[in-house]
Amino acid sequence: MVLQESISTAIDSIRANLLRSLLTTIAIVIGTASVIAMVGIGSSAQRAIDDSITNLSARTLSVYPSRGRGSQKISAAPLSISDADALIKDQEINWRVSPEIRGSKSLKYKNESISISVIGARESYLSIQGYEIDQGAFFTERDDLARKRVAIIGSSVGTELKTSSKALVGEEVDLGGVTFKIIGVAKSEGSSGWSNPDEQIYIPLLTASDRVFGRDRVDSIRVEVPNTYTPEEAMISIERVLRREHDIGPGEENNFRINDWSQFTDLQKQATAIFSALLIGIAGISLMVGGIGVMNIMLVSVTERTREIGLRKALGATHQAILLQFIIEAVTLCIIGGIIGVIFGSSLYFLVTVFQDWVFTIPFSAILGSVIFSACVGLFFGIWPARKAAQLEPAVALRYE
Amino acid sequence: MNVIQVKDLTKHYSLGTQTVEALRGVSFGIEQGEFIAIMGPSGSGKSTLMNIIGCLDSPTDGTYHLNNQEVSTLEGDELAGIRNKEIGFVFQNFHLLARNSALDNVMLPLKYAGVDKEGQLKRAKNALSQVGLESRMDHQPSELSGGQQQRVAIARALVNNPSILFADEPTGNLDSQTGHDVMQLFHNLHQQGQTIILITHENEVAAEAQRTIFIKDGLIESDIRKEKL
Numbered sequence: 001m002v003l004q005e006s007i008s009t010a011i012d013s014i015r016a017n018l019l020r021s022l023l024t025t026i027a028i029v030i031g032t033a034s035v036i037a038m039v040g041i042g043s044s045a046q047r048a049i050d051d052s053i054t055n056l057s058a059r060t061l062s063v064y065p066s067r068g069r070g071s072q073k074i075s076a077a078p079l080s081i082s083d084a085d086a087l088i089k090d091q092e093i094n095w096r097v098s099p100e101i102r103g104s105k106s107l108k109y110k111n112e113s114i115s116i117s118v119i120g121a122r123e124s125y126l127s128i129q130g131y132e133i134d135q136g137a138f139f140t141e142r143d144d145l146a147r148k149r150v151a152i153i154g155s156s157v158g159t160e161l162k163t164s165s166k167a168l169v170g171e172e173v174d175l176g177g178v179t180f181k182i183i184g185v186a187k188s189e190g191s192s193g194w195s196n197p198d199e200q201i202y203i204p205l206l207t208a209s210d211r212v213f214g215r216d217r218v219d220s221i222r223v224e225v226p227n228t229y230t231p232e233e234a235m236i237s238i239e240r241v242l243r244r245e246h247d248i249g250p251g252e253e254n255n256f257r258i259n260d261w262s263q264f265t266d267l268q269k270q271a272t273a274i275f276s277a278l279l280i281g282i283a284g285i286s287l288m289v290g291g292i293g294v295m296n297i298m299l300v301s302v303t304e305r306t307r308e309i310g311l312r313k314a315l316g317a318t319h320q321a322i323l324l325q326f327i328i329e330a331v332t333l334c335i336i337g338g339i340i341g342v343i344f345g346s347s348l349y350f351l352v353t354v355f356q357d358w359v360f361t362i363p364f365s366a367i368l369g370s371v372i373f374s375a376c377v378g379l380f381f382g383i384w385p386a387r388k389a390a391q392l393e394p395a396v397a398l399r400y401e
Numbered sequence: 402m403n404v405i406q407v408k409d410l411t412k413h414y415s416l417g418t419q420t421v422e423a424l425r426g427v428s429f430g431i432e433q434g435e436f437i438a439i440m441g442p443s444g445s446g447k448s449t450l451m452n453i454i455g456c457l458d459s460p461t462d463g464t465y466h467l468n469n470q471e472v473s474t475l476e477g478d479e480l481a482g483i484r485n486k487e488i489g490f491v492f493q494n495f496h497l498l499a500r501n502s503a504l505d506n507v508m509l510p511l512k513y514a515g516v517d518k519e520g521q522l523k524r525a526k527n528a529l530s531q532v533g534l535e536s537r538m539d540h541q542p543s544e545l546s547g548g549q550q551q552r553v554a555i556a557r558a559l560v561n562n563p564s565i566l567f568a569d570e571p572t573g574n575l576d577s578q579t580g581h582d583v584m585q586l587f588h589n590l591h592q593q594g595q596t597i598i599l600i601t602h603e604n605e606v607a608a609e610a611q612r613t614i615f616i617k618d619g620l621i622e623s624d625i626r627k628e629k630l
Contacts, residue, residue, distance in 0.1 A: 005512055016500055311496045314457060315557070316485020316513040318478040394484075395457035398492070 003328075006321075010329035013301070014336070024297040025337030027290030028377065032341025032370045033348065034283035039366035040349030042276035044358040049269055060128065061234055062259045063221040063242070077246050077255045078217040081209060086245045087223065092237050095225050098128045099218040101208045105176035107201060109168065112161045117200045118175065120208020126186075128224050131197065136169045136184030144204035147211060151180040154198040155188040175201065178211050231260045290337065291377035298330050298385035309389050310397025323390040330382025331375050338374030342367050403430040403466075404564050404596050405454065410463035410473075412449050423449040424460070425619035431565075431598070436591045438599040438607035441616035450616060451600050455490065455567050456483045468564055485513050489558030493570035495550045497542040503529065503553045504538040510561045528556040532586060548579035555586060559595075566590065569600045584609050 014021045065079045084099035101120035106113055119125075126138045139150050151173070158165030161173075165185045173180050180203065189197040209216050225234040235258050242256055302309070309322060317325075346362070353360040412424040423446045431437055441447035452458035453465065456472060459480070465473040472483055484490075489510075497506045507525040516524070529535045532552040542550050551571060558566055568587070572580030584606070591597055599610055607613050615622040 012500055307496065308498065311492075311498075312509070312513075313481060314455075314484060314490050314496075315510045316481050316561075318481045318513070320478070321513060393458070395452040395455075398457070398496070 003324075006325050006328045007332065009325055010332040013305075013329060014333060017301075020297065021333055021336075024293050025290065025333055025340065027286055027293050028334050028337030028374055029290075029341040029344060031283045031286035031290055032338045032374055033345035034286065035280055035370045036342055036345025036363060036366055037348040037352075038276050038279045038283065040346070040361075040363045041352050042272060043361065043363065044349075044353055044356075045272055046269060048356070048358050049272070059225055059227070059231055059260070061223045061225060061231060061238065063223065063238060064219075064257050064259065065217075066255045066257050079219075079221055079256060081205065081216045081218055083242060083245050084218060084221050086241050087221065087238065090237070090241045093225060093229055093234060095223050095234065096124055096128055098122055098125050098222040098224070099205060100125070100220050100222065101205060101213055101215070101217075102219045103208075103213050105212065107157070107161070108174040109161045109163070109171065112163075114157075114160050116157065116175075117195065118208065118212065119200055119202050120205045120212070121202060122205050125202070128222055129197075131189060132187040134185045134187040135166055136182075138184055138202075139204050144206050147207045148204060149178060149180045149207060149211065150183045150204065151175065152184040152186055152202040153182055154186055154196070154200045156196075156198040157201060158185075160199070175203070176212055235260070287373060287377050290374075291334070291381035294330055294333055294337075294378060295381035295385060297333075298326065298382055299388065301329070302326065302385050302389040305389075306392060306397045306400040309392050310394050310400065313392070313394035314398060319390045322392075323386045326386035326389045327379060327382045330385065331378035334374040334378030335371060338371040341374070342371065402433055404433050404435075404468060405429075405431040406464075406466040407454070408464045410450070410453060410460045410465065412446070412453065412458075413461045422619055424453075426463070427616075427619075427621055428463075429614060429621065429624060431596065434591075434594050434596055435612060436587070436597045436599070436610045438601055438610035438613045439616065440601060440604075440607050440613055441622075442602065445616045446619040447600065447616045449619075451567075451569060454565075454598065455488055456480045481513075485510055486561055487564045489555075489561065489563035489566045491551070491554050491558050491566065491568040491571045493573040495542070495547075495554045495574070497550055497553060497557075499542055502539050502541055503534060503545065503556075506542070506553055507538075507557045507560050510557060514561055524560055525556070528560040529553070531559060532556045546579070547575050548582055551575060551579075551583055552586065555583070555590075559590070564596060566595055566597045567600075568597065570602070571599070572603075572606055573601075580606075 063079060065077065079099075081099055084097050087095070087097045098121060103118050104115055105118050107116040123139060123141050123144060126133070133152070134155060136152070138152055139148065143150055153165055153168060155165050158168050161168070168182045169185060171182050173182060186197065186202070203212065223234065223238060225231065238258055239254065243254065246255055248254065312322060346367075349363070350360055352358070407430075408428045410424050410427040411422070414421045414423060425446075427446075427450060439447060439450065449458070453460050453473075456467070456475075457480075459476060460473050463473060464471060467483065467487060472480070475483065498509070504522075504525055507528055508521045511521040511524060526535060526538065529538050532555050534549060534552050534556065537545060537549060542553070545553065555566075566587075571587075572583055575583060587597055587599070588609070597610075599606065601607050610627075612624070612626045614624050
């Protein structure tokens, strides 16, 4: 019997038990829908991450003093303001350099006192960090050189001092025993995980070094590299300058380390990929479960239709014709489930892209792949019931009650 | 020439440790164009004999020639091919596919015979008109009366021009008038030269045939030819 006949017979018998057939395919639907949704969402998320990286005009590297690690004795030479100045003087790459001194001090205003994270920085800090000023102004290079006692506060510092940040502009506060004048408030940035810029206070680098912390050792130096250079090229340049500054001889190890924060986006991409792979694995299990469901219902169907099988055999159906009929029925059932799953999965994916403002691209290969996989599930789990049907003895099957 | 020639047919079934001898050596011949009834009480081996002659089952021993071809040694798909081409079945409970039209039901043996679509339609319509149902060919079995359903089944049995029309209690599920109509149809087909084997336990039905074979305890008890009137 020709394939077309088998397919129309299969569709007929699926239609005859429509509700049961649809319920049977639910696991296949869920499996396929998750594959389509995950692959789609995954690729759109990936693209969003990629776009955000290429949209950056520059990438930021951070230099930290090295901590001696393991048995290797590395003299933990601190980074100093002069290291930062040496980087600024180096003309090979037109980078921007922002040294930072960080520490914790108590901040007093009237009768209120809080502990606050202090950042001593250059005037370029604001733009390198991408922060903005809400009220007042950031300090200038002259304020820095003059070691002025001026400060900018994060947007929620005022509330912690039982007043508002705006009301503090122009007021004098006591920071670790030194009187500072608040000259501006930074716009709220929100917590970035391990630090909250809204709860910090920013003062000029040299003021921090000379008047507050009494050290010229800096905690980190940020280097913003234009996109015309790769992070690797920038790292080599930074290394060259700092090794010279720190008098590190050939063959000796660096006593500082350079972090490329964009590596985190790579990690994020990897995490996304692992996450999608995991979900696709679960979807695969769901498809397997679906296949077992289909097998189960096919076995029921074979038993129910024993007399029909007997009749078909009496009329001359060969072993192969019956086998084909039931395999095609199982495969058709799974493909229908797969197609419904594709529709659900694509809709879900579309909704997510709308809400996340991502690009929606029809995941053709995932659609093709998951429908083919559903068909294979049907083929695999349809074989046993179909063999049972084909092996029925016609004389016995005809009289089956 | 004999369409069917069986010799010393035996059939043993094993039920657990017991062996049941359903047929214990049956021999007879059926000529081309004969109208014959096979009778016997239940448990007589009548059904077993029917399955073997209908090529639904193979004998344990003995020979069975159908159109001079030895078929007792065939199995599986070879037997399916014989059933498809040589034997037309009519069953007590019609055995029509419920979700298919009368036409589709009649076309089914042709599909398994590999006839092309055009030939299927032509021959199925032809067979339906032979039983007087060409006007109802698009109806599903549920839209047909019992007698009409049985006539669709007869059309299906005839569609491949079989050597033997094999009817198993064809009037068992019909009222006496409709049963009579169906028997009339068999007589018409017989007059056109069709070989017909009727399996029945009703004497009145058997009386319609020219010849009656009685089976009892796995053996032929009697083989009676009616004198031509």
